[in-house]
Amino acid sequence: MVARSGPGWQGPDWKQDLRQAFTRPADLRAFLGLPAAVANADSGFGFRMRVPRCYAALMEPGNPQDPLLRQVLPQAAEAEVHPGFSPDPVGDAAATLAPGLLQKYRGRALLVTTPACAIHCRYCFRRHYPYGKGALGSDGGAAAIAAIAADPGLREVILSGGDPLMRDDADLAELMEALAAIPQVERLRIHTRLPVVLPSRVTPALCRVLGGTRLPVVVVIHANHPRELGEAAGAALGRLRQTGATLLNQSVLLRGVNDDPATLADLSETLFRQGVMPYYLHLLDRVAGAAHFEVGEAQGLDLMGALRLRLPGYLVPRLVREVAGAGSKTAIA
Ligand SMILES: *Cc1c(COP(=O)(O)O)cnc(C)c1O
Ligand code: SF4
16 A cells, blocks of 8 residues: 655556546446436437546435535436527637637736546536637647737736646646746736545645746636545645645535535635635526526625624625626626
8 A cells, every 4th residue: 555645655647536537427426326217318418428537426326416526417408499508608709819819808918728537517607608619729829928918908818728736747837837937927827626526636746836926826716616635636735735825715606505505604614724715606508508506696685784793794795796808807796
């Protein structure tokens, strides 16, 4: 047995964990002991199921309504057409400056570093994103880096995707070096769900890369339910914190997953225990195929009122919505 901690520890093989992820609903169903009727949307409606085994292990066996399962299991409802739900609800196409580079807000720009994710969240607002055209291209992002360098007003670059931590350490180090060489860039932000859904990704080698830049690093993770933050995620977040990074969390308010005050309060308190501050709670982006996850604005406001009665102010996330064309996320409460 190889020790899973200590100075010589290089971490389990995250790429192997990735390869072993569930991609067929029938396999996940068998793993959880669920009846056949629960998982029969094999095609995934053009967005294939993907669930790491360590994430599936956090689900409650035999419960077809499990809030973690609900986030990842393809549902027949995804094929329904609903007015107001579209392929590009947040206006990504209009905000594209160079291949893989989006800018919507003053002072910060976002790099779509890769189309890949370790998990496929059924409500993902980029589930229809044209990654073939819109991710950093075969030039390794040279055009995007040049565009960032040419804008003296850019203070912060956000690595997004897909999930930026799906890229190799060497690849990430190279990208971070290129960004650190641009004098006006003061902060680097990384939007990633991997510390939660594939904690083995947070290896000592990755931590050395993140700790080895002149740029202060902000890591914004994505957890929606307290049960996603098990022991392995907690340890991964601890390792990230050791790099000096600031850790924040964003969640999506999802029907049947976290649309009650007890769950949201537990999420905030669990995050804090693991060294992460709540940042945003997003109203669902109205992406085609995700209507069954929507929680209305009025209910969102009620939930926020209930949260404020339970939590210290610093553990209450900001409820926001992304409005295409707006100059910032739009605050709801
Ligand atoms: C959400 C988003 C950001 C970050 O917004 P903050 O309010 O700073 O967290 C930046 N760029 C794009 C394109 C975004 O969608
Ligand atoms: S991790 Fe983020 S980008 Fe990837 S599928 Fe989930 S919501 Fe979408």
